[in-house]
Amino acid sequence: DARVTQTPRDKVTEMGQEVTMRCQPILGHNTVFWYRQTMMQGLELLAYFRNRAPLDDSGMPKDRFSAEMPDATLATLKIQPSEPRDSAVYFCASGLVLGASGSKQFFGPGTRLTVL
Amino acid sequence: QQPVQSPQAVILREGEDAVINCSSSKALYSVHWYRQKHGEAPVFLMILLKGGEQKGHDKISASFNEKKQQSSLYLTASQLSYSGTYFCGTEDFDGGSQGNLIFGKGTKLSVKP
Numbered sequence: 001d002a003r004v005t006q007t008p009r010d011k012v013t014e015m016g017q018e019v020t021m022r023c024q025p026i027l028g029h030n031t032v033f034w035y036r037q038t039m040m041q042g043l044e045l046l047a048y049f050r051n052r053a054p055l056d057d058s059g060m061p062k063d064r065f066s067a068e069m070p071d072a073t074l075a076t077l078k079i080q081p082s083e084p085r086d087s088a089v090y091f092c093a094s095g096l097v098l099g100a101s102g103s104k105q106f107f108g109p110g111t112r113l114t115v116l
Numbered sequence: 117q118q119p120v121q122s123p124q125a126v127i128l129r130e131g132e133d134a135v136i137n138c139s140s141s142k143a144l145y146s147v148h149w150y151r152q153k154h155g156e157a158p159v160f161l162m163i164l165l166k167g168g169e170q171k172g173h174d175k176i177s178a179s180f181n182e183k184k185q186q187s188s189l190y191l192t193a194s195q196l197s198y199s200g201t202y203f204c205g206t207e208d209f210d211g212g213s214q215g216n217l218i219f220g221k222g223t224k225l226s227v228k229p
Contacts, residue, residue, distance in 0.1 A: 033215075033216065042219060042221040043158070045217070050214075095215050097215040104148065105160065105217065107150075107157035109156075110157055
């Protein structure tokens with residue numbers, strides 16, 4: 001049963017530290033998404049990739065966040081430096097877009113980030 | 117533009133029905149529905165494409181009125197397992213699927229015995 005995997009599952013860090021979250025999308029999927037979920041804002045799209053190319057990262061604070069896909073099996077989201085307001089659950093999702101047929105997204109289990 | 121979901125929360129007794137609505141101010145290509153249980157990741161329920169089709173998944177079905185830019189999720193004879201937060205995600209690219217969704221704030225559904 002193919003699944004999206006994310007590491008770490010939980011991360012507690014201090015303000016100012018660098019945080020790197022990793023995601024392994026489902027093999028064969030051509031789109032990867034990073035979301036942030038908080039009680040106040042709900043599910044926010046931070047960035048997404050198609051065939052490893054970044055298509056949109058307008059939802060991301062550019063000065064501290066960066067997202068990359070160094071290869072088809074790994075997507076990373078980095079925060080440097082981290083701030084308490086970055087505390088949230090970060091989800092990675094992958095999907096397969098095939099022309100006009102639409103695509104469903106499969107979510108990973110999430111990384112719960114706490115910045116003290 | 118974030119779609120608007122209503123109601124924000126609903127409490128049901130087992131066996132009762134519920135409707136969750138999702139409205140957008142933009143023309144939509146597709147609407148997706150997800151359910152998230154507490155502490156877990158959102159799980160895909162169904163996708164509705166332009167064409168006004170209605171889909172079903174067990175006793176959960178949905179409709180999509182593209183003219184009104186609205187979708188509704190229907191939960192029939194609710195079960196305890198239906199409890200969770202339901203999100204609609206909308207895709208507004210008209211040239212075909214891009215895959216990226218804007219999610220509503222969610223509707224929290226609680227089913228009591």
